Amino acid sequence: MKIGPIQLESPFVVSPMAGMTDTAFRRLVKRQGGCGLVVSEMVSSEGLIRGIDRTLEYAEYTEEERPVSIQIFGGEPAKMAEAARVVEQMGANIVDVNMGCPVPKIAKHNAGCSLMREPAHAAEIIAAMSKAVKIPVTVKMRKGWDDGEINAGDLAKRVEDAGAKAIAIHGRTAKQSYTGCADWHFVTEVAKTVSIPVFGSGDCIEPEDIISRMKSGVSGVYVGRGVLRNPWILAQARDLMEGKPARSITDEERGQFLLDYMNLLLSEIDGEAEGFRHAPSPKPQAREAVGRERWVINKIRALCSWYTKGFEGGAQFRIGVNSAKSIAELEDLIEKFFVLNKIVASA
Ligand SMILES: Cc1cc2nc3c(=O)[nH]c(=O)nc-3n(C[C@H](O)[C@H](O)[C@H](O)COP(=O)(O)O)c2cc1C
Secondary structure: OEEOOEEOOOOEEEOOOOOOOOHHHHHHHHHHOOOOEEEOOOEEHHHHHHOOHHHHHHOOOEHHHOOEEEEEEOOOHHHHHHHHHHHHHOOOOEEEEEEOOOOHHHHOOOOHHHHHHOHHHHHHHHHHHHHHOOOOEEEEEEEEOOOOOOOHHHHHHHHHHHOOOEEEEEEEEOOOOOOOOOOHHHHHHHHOOOOOOEEEEOOOOOHHHHHHHHOOOOOEEEEOHHHHHOOOHHHHHHHHHOOOOOOOOOHHHHHHHHHHHHHHHHHHHOOOOOOEOOOOOOOOHHHHHHOHHHHHHHHHHHHHHHHOOOOOOHHHHHHHHHHOOOHHHHHHHHHHHHHHHHHHHHO
């Protein structure tokens, strides 16, 4: 399938997740296979225009992630067009607009999901961006603002007319946040009304969920929390799509993923990262502000809160991770939980 001229080798996408889908994590998921597109965490249009180091850090990516989409947020057409130009100059394949974030800090600035409440203005943003850049402009939205304002269908048509090349819809309202279930019936109904690809998003936790959603009539599936719990889920979905059994993942592989993630993060800090299209910024603020080791520990903690959900002994492991004070301590915990547990179990 294609988004504008960009060919995706699989319809399965790593959904944008603030604080989670950094370049290191995206690379590791991509390496497992089955992933057609990765989307960055949301990046401030203001920050991009002003060249703020911390913002540039969030937009970093490497060649092996391609095709890569950078998601931006903001509410002013001219600024969003300018930010899209920055993204294009950074060499990204796609620029995506966040029209789904319900967090008040974002939504109160006429950005994120509050754009859904002003559909004509939202379409103006897409028109301005589409005029400013050659790379495809895409939109990620929700079902609507709340049950009284369900308008993804109307907005989808408007942004298509304004030049958007694909849409992703998370089948919940902003008011719902993450409660209830994603409404895939709604998403597939909207997909019938536009001619650009429509991706669905929400609640794919098992590879089988992805396959059944694909069959419902969307062009592709964005997977968020499912990837945080199981970075192999897209590869497993592709196995199923090809009629093979989903590959099984050993505890050692799960442990190794965390160690690899830690090593990639550390190599970025130490300036040893290879393949950065956009050189790590000279003043890496997000990383330096909290100190080298602490930054990596915080990242591992954030991932582990999803990664070991539902695992036997997972809660105990997370307590350990949350009180670990050094990388060495984390490595030891990971080894004990994922490798030694298995030895004990199979002895
Ligand atoms: C921790 C977290 C951060 C997220 N950050 C973003 C974001 O920056 N931009 C965005 O469009 N959606 C964001 N989302 C929403 C997801 O991309 C996705 O649409 C939503 O979680 C539903 O899909 P899922 O059930 O597969 O997770 C975030 C979700 C989570 C859980």
